[in-house]
Structure formats: structure tokens, C-alpha cells
Amino acid sequence: MLSNAVLLAVFGLVSIVAAQSSSSVPAAQVTHVVTVHNNASATNGTSVFVPQVVNAALGETVFFNFTQGNHSATQSTFAAPCIPAHESNSTINGFDTGLRPAGNGTSVTSFVVVMNPDIVNKTLWFFDQTTCGIGGVGVINAGNVSATLETIDGFVRNAIRLNGTGATSSSSASSSATGGVGSGTTTGSDGSQSSPSSGNTGAALALPVVPAAAVAALMALGAALVL
Template sequence: MHGFMTPVSLALVALCSALLASAKTMTIVVGGNGTNKDASLIFQPQEVKAAVGDFVVFNFTNGTHSAIESTFAEPCIPAHDSNTTLNGFYSGLRDTVNGSAQTTLVVEIKEEDQNKTFWFYDIWGCGKGGVGAINANDSDWENFDAFVRNAKRLNGSSGGTSSSRTSTGRPTNSQPVPTSTGTGNSAERVGANTVKAISIFTPFLLAMFVA
């Protein structure tokens, strides 16, 4: 009857609700240590594990830093520059002095990323170990510790990259989201935006399955 949902419709709505509830937002603070003396502190934490549908938020809080996707073989070079088939996320340098002009870079883990490791680095700190990873396989030889060793071995202790190649501001598969300098948590903002988008979409979903 019109106005009632069939069991199949109810099941689909329940599935969508479950997927929304299971999605997580995790934050990597960039430059929160306030110094480059220990490059391993540029990204906190350096490693995260994220499932399909999750969001990883790079929250730039202090200093001048970047979050740039690379490859395992070339840790301190933008992914696209070492492999033209890749369109890695690229923040560029974010100048956040004394906590002002804070911004975020949001990376969504999509279905095609299910078995992928995202390797990333900071321009100034890469050669000193200022790198990180999303979903690194700890049991594989291409693990996070090996990535750190690669960055230091290939780029020395100078901190920067050893290559003159630079990114050309290419499109990315991430969503750079500028934020205000207010006290709101960036992860909360991303979550709110996600819920808002789903809430807009839900009436259309329901209308499709009303018998």
C-alpha cells in the first residue's frame, strides 16, 4: 500500500543507517609539537588505521607544514611526480603561526582504497622522519618503520626533499577544507558535514522505496 515501506525498503534504510553509524573520523594533528627538532612529532599520530567510509583529517595547528601523499619507494616526492597514474592528496605548505589560520585537509577512505596504504610526508621534515601512513601493513616488508628508514636514507638529515621535482597543484582525491580559527574541533566539523549530507539525501532514498 502507498505510504508504507516494504521489508526490502526497511532493510535498505537500516543498512544505510548502519553504514553511517559505523563511519569514523580520525584526526592527525600537524605541527602540534610546535618545533621541528623532532620530526617524528610533526604528525601526531604518525600511523592510523581507517576503514572504508572513514575520514582522516589532517589538522594543521602550528608552524609551516604540509601533508603530501607519496609512494613507499620515494617517500619525499609527491605521488604523482613519481608515478603519473596516481593523484595523491596534496596540501601544499600551510603556514599556521602561533595557532592562527588553522586549516584541515580531509581524506576519505573509499571502496577502491580498501587494500591501499597511503604514505605521506611533510616537506621540511621528511628527511628527518617527518612522515606518516594510513593503513600500513605491519607484517609486510613495506611497513611503516621501513618507510621512515627510506625517507632518512634517501633524503639525508637535511629534512627536505632530495629531488627538484615539485607538485604543480594537480587535482587530488581528497577534500581540502579551510576552517575558521575558532575553537571548534575539525573532526567534529567533518562529522557534522557528513551527517548533513546524508540527511539531505535520506528523503530521496525513502521516497524511492515507499511502496
């Protein structure tokens, strides 16, 4: 028959673990997956990014999954859709994956933009260096713009009208914010992260940390059993 010391230790441990699992384990992080693959036709690049428009809140992530073809996800501005943002506006340190040759699913890589407080209230226009001139563009949080004329349709028209001018300058090709294909996970000042990926794209759930009181309860239980 278990002694009183053993019972107290067990009940104390159960209470502590129950409190931890109900209050300390964060909810699963919301991840918006944007599949990046070949355009539907030689004259239409609007299906390179699927979906083309993403709405993401604070703390959520936008996961670019490069699965086919040779494409990039490069931040730009509405007025200059096919030019890297930092080249048309030096105050913007935009994200840039560089070209990611994924083949036909043989070299899948990923790139993550974390919606931190610095960027969550901004509209993040982006383009593909390969197909920008035929509409290969997209946007994160288009609803945050103050000028209602800045729409995804207008952005596509701008890209096609400018025919990709300046989309693949030598400086942007050599200064990718997170390195090229096969680089390890890195985090840029714009909140972006990049890494090779061929497995699960969801965010991992954090495990609860067992506090010192729980450890003490376990030690008491062990001592009681020995006695």
C-alpha cells in the same frame, strides 16, 4: 474531543516518523584526526603527524588538522618518501595539501582523505615537505602492504637517509591537489577534501527525510482540525 479522522492522522504520522528514525538515519561517520604541528626537535620530525600511523576502513575519513607551523601532507611512495607520489610514479594521483602555514594556531586549516573503494585497500604513505628529511612522515593503512618489510620505521629511515631529496620541487608546490590555505571545500579524484577549519571536526549526522505519506498525514490532520 478529537474525531476519528484526527486520531487516524496522528497515529499514521507517528508510525511513519518512528520507522524513519529507526531505519533511515545513518550512523555517525568514523573520523580519524591527525594533528599536524611543529616537530619535537631540530633533529626529529616523527611527531609532526600525531598519530603517525592510521588504520581506516571503507567509508571512514582521515582528517589532517594543521594547527601549528608550516607543514604539508603529501602522498608519496615507500621507495621515495620525500617526493610527491605522482612524480615518482605517474600512475598515482596522490593527495597533496601544499604547505599550510598555521602559525601558532592562528590559521588552522584542514584536509580530509575519504577512504573510498579506490584507495581503501592501498597503503598511503605521506610526508611533510618541511620536515621529511628528519622523519616527518606518516602512513594510512600500513597493514595492507604485501611486502612485510615496508614498515613505518623503514619509511622513516628512508626519509632520513635521503635527507628530504626532492621533497619541495617547484612543480609539486604549484600543483596542489586541493589548493592552498583558505580554499573552499573541494574533492579530488583520490577521494580527498580540503577546507579551512576552526570548529567541530566531526562528521554531521544526516537528518531523516519525511516521506510523502507523512506529508499526507499532516494534511489530513490539518483538514480535520479545521472541520
